[in-house]
Amino acid sequence: MTTDLDRLLLIRHFEHALLDLFAKGELNGTTHTCLGQEIVPVALAPLLGPDDRVFSNHRGHGHYLARFDDPAGLLAEIMGREGAVCDGVGGSQHILREGYLSTGVQGESLPVAVGAALHLRGSGALACAYIGDGTWGEGAVYESLNLAALWGLPLLVVVEHNGIAQTTPTELAMSGTIAARCAAFGVAHTALPADDVSEIRTVLTPLVSAVRTGSPLVVEFAVNRLGPHSKGDDTRSGVSELRDWYREMSDVAGFAEADARARDLVGSVVREVKARPLSTWGRHAVGRDA
Amino acid sequence: MRVVENLNQALHEVLAANPRAFLLGEDVLDPYGGAFKVTRGLSTSFPSQVITTPISESAITGVGAGLALCGDTAIVEIMFSDFVTLAFDQIVNFAAKSVSMYGTRVPMRLIVRLPTGGGRGYGPTHSQSLQKHFIGVPGLDVYEMSPLHDNRDVLARMIAAERPCVFFEDKVLYTKRMHEVDDLFTWDLTDGLARVHVDTPPDCVIIAPGGVTHRALAAMRRLLLEQEIVCTLLVPSRLHPLDAAPLVAVAREAKSVVVAEESTAGGTWGAEVAHVLHRELWGVLRNPVALAHSADSIIPTAGHLERAVLLTETTIHDTVLESLK
Numbered sequence: 057m058t059t060d061l062d063r064l065l066l067i068r069h070f071e072h073a074l075l076d077l078f079a080k081g082e083l084n085g086t087t088h089t090c091l092g093q094e095i096v097p098v099a100l101a102p103l104l105g106p107d108d109r110v111f112s113n114h115r116g117h118g119h120y121l122a123r124f125d126d127p128a129g130l131l132a133e134i135m136g137r138e139g140a141v142c143d144g145v146g147g148s149q150h151i152l153r154e155g156y157l158s159t160g161v162q163g164e165s166l167p168v169a170v171g172a173a174l175h176l177r178g179s180g181a182l183a184c185a186y187i188g189d190g191t192w193g194e195g196a197v198y199e200s201l202n203l204a205a206l207w208g209l210p211l212l213v214v215v216e217h218n219g220i221a222q223t224t225p226t227e228l229a230m231s232g233t234i235a236a237r238c239a240a241f242g243v244a245h246t247a248l249p250a251d252d253v254s255e256i257r258t259v260l261t262p263l264v265s266a267v268r269t270g271s272p273l274v275v276e277f278a279v280n281r282l283g284p285h286s287k288g289d290d291t292r293s294g295v296s297e298l299r300d301w302y303r304e305m306s307d308v309a310g311f312a313e314a315d316a317r318a319r320d321l322v323g324s325v326v327r328e329v330k331a332r333p334l335s336t337w338g339r340h341a342v343g344r345d346a
Numbered sequence: 347m348r349v350v351e352n353l354n355q356a357l358h359e360v361l362a363a364n365p366r367a368f369l370l371g372e373d374v375l376d377p378y379g380g381a382f383k384v385t386r387g388l389s390t391s392f393p394s395q396v397i398t399t400p401i402s403e404s405a406i407t408g409v410g411a412g413l414a415l416c417g418d419t420a421i422v423e424i425m426f427s428d429f430v431t432l433a434f435d436q437i438v439n440f441a442a443k444s445v446s447m448y449g450t451r452v453p454m455r456l457i458v459r460l461p462t463g464g465g466r467g468y469g470p471t472h473s474q475s476l477q478k479h480f481i482g483v484p485g486l487d488v489y490e491m492s493p494l495h496d497n498r499d500v501l502a503r504m505i506a507a508e509r510p511c512v513f514f515e516d517k518v519l520y521t522k523r524m525h526e527v528d529d530l531f532t533w534d535l536t537d538g539l540a541r542v543h544v545d546t547p548p549d550c551v552i553i554a555p556g557g558v559t560h561r562a563l564a565a566m567r568r569l570l571l572e573q574e575i576v577c578t579l580l581v582p583s584r585l586h587p588l589d590a591a592p593l594v595a596v597a598r599e600a601k602s603v604v605v606a607e608e609s610t611a612g613g614t615w616g617a618e619v620a621h622v623l624h625r626e627l628w629g630v631l632r633n634p635v636a637l638a639h640s641a642d643s644i645i646p647t648a649g650h651l652e653r654a655v656l657l658t659e660t661t662i663h664d665t666v667l668e669s670l671k
């Protein structure tokens with residue numbers, strides 16, 4: 057059985073493997089790792105059902121791996137190999153799979169999530185959209201909050217507030233607070249630390265049930281981005297002193313074994329996917345006729 | 347000197363020359379100096395003129411227009427040109443129209459800088475060439491960066507025109523050297539039009555924006571060495587409105603004309619250029635103007651898929667051969 061710890065460690069080692077592959081010149085393009093933020097999607101996973109729609113963003117590997125047990129499909133997508141979730145067309149930040157979609161344009165997914173929530177209204181399912189703190193610069197976020205509250209939609213907005221957007225600290229980009237912005241639209245808001253999976257679930261279980269009946273909610277997690285924005289572009293100092301669940305949990309019973317298992321699993325996924333042939337894309341069949 | 351350094355120097359000069367010139371954009375402050383390092387050093391030298399912004403493309407473009415409306419010079423950087431769609435209203439319905447829709451000419455010194463294009467594996471929302479969507483907007487000038495045009499002159503020309511402009515900067519150019527041309531060819535520059543040629547009259551004239559320069563030169567080299575086909579390359583700095591007369595003069599003497607650009611198929615800049623040439627040279631041209639561009643497709647992320655979609659040296663090479671048949 058896969059435990060929460062297994063899932064957290066899988067995501068952690070997956071992201072490290074990507075940065076390694078980049079460093080060795082074996083990955084093309086760009087990627088944004090969720091190092092330090094793994095707890096958020098792992099804690100949310102059992103609160104979301106198969107009929108819920110998840111909208112992810114540029115920093116979405118953890119969101120994907122918490123919903124689908126498919127590190128090989130994701131790595132193949134990022135490496136453009138056979139078995140890729142989207143044939144290698146979308147890459148790290150453009151993924152579509154049953155009830156799950158990510159896109160790389162900040163703020164773009166929120167109105168779409170509102171549309172999905174409108175579609176789902178009354179069904180008991182919800183639309184969940186992940187956004188970062190920096191994405192609160194986009195006007196579409198506010199238009200969406202207004203619509204969700206106005207129309208009583210099952211919209212769950214998960215904010216991964218890591219205090220930074222690329223290189224811009226929140227203080228240089230945000231006046232006021234997310235809480236006050238939600239209050240202005242009459243949207244419920246909860247702020248939570250992202251360090252204890254079961255505590256997060258305890259707090260959120262009743263709140264997410266309320267979302268399902270048409271009360272939109274913004275959950276704001278305080279997280280630390282422990283890696284660069286994409287790769288080799290960290291302008292911060294003192295990152296190694298930031299809190300890290302990995303360090304804090306390392307003396308929990310069974311951690312070392314689980315850690316070794318996850319490391320081995322990711323290692324073998326990397327070897328196996330690297331050996332695959334390049335992906336093929338049925339461009340015309342899919343684009344025109346589907 | 348690399349293209350990115352030349353552009354950086356040009357921006358330095360604009361900010362130094364006018365304390366009422368501003369540069370706004372996301373993550374433009376030092377030490378990072380912008381996602382592509384174009385603004386490196388600027389915030390240190392001109393702290394009150396360089397403004398880092400939230401992720402608000404529409405608003406910051408509007409802010410630039412507001413500064414310009416009040417007589418300042420505003421340069422807005424959109425991190426990836428793909429996101430200029432978010433600022434489309436401010437550019438098309440405000441900035442460009444304000445030059446003219448109040449019945450009198452309102453001068454606007456607004457430059458929207460747009461790192462553009464593919465070839466880097468950034469995927470469908472970070473690799474597009476959206477120039478074509480800005481062609482034919484009354485009051486709006488469309489420029490493209492080129493390794494043959496000194497950016498100091500290009501920016502000076504934009505500012506002097508006092509019309510809002512979008513400046514497409516092919517990301518692949520940043521690390522290339524300025525003014526570096528294959529030694530088979532010579533080049534010159536007249537009124538914003540760069541011409542790369544050999545001493546013989548050309549079989550084919552290739553017209554291309556700056557971002558395509560290297561691909562066009564590589565195709566020209568191959569055509570010359572392998573098939574003795576002589577091409578002249580014309581690179582205009584301003585894509586729209588197009589100064590057609592010098593293009594027409596060169597095209598008149600050639601057997602064929604190819605317009606090459608990275609845009610995906612359909613409603614392209616090249617189609618507009620072809621129309622102008624057809625009108626001017628109907629009955630003179632031996633063949634219809636041929637277009638080379640990327641496929642009718644989104645731009646995939648994986649390198650092997652991306653290469654199959656984007657305009658390459660080979661696309662240009664093959665289009666030139668086809669045009670001479």
Ligand SMILES: Cc1ncc(C[n+]2csc(CCOP(=O)(O)OP(=O)(O)O)c2C)c(N)n1
Pocket residue numbers: 114115160161162163187188189190191192216218220221222281372401403425429432
């Ligand atoms: C519309 C748009 N503008 C700019 C970008 C470039 N960009 C990608 S991620 C990012 C920062 C996002 O910050 P935040 O929302 O805080 O998420 P984080 O990266 O911290 O997870 C920026 C500016 C983008 N992808 N889309």
Ligand SMILES: [Mg+2]
Pocket residue numbers: 188189190216217218219220221222
């Ligand atoms: Mg952030």
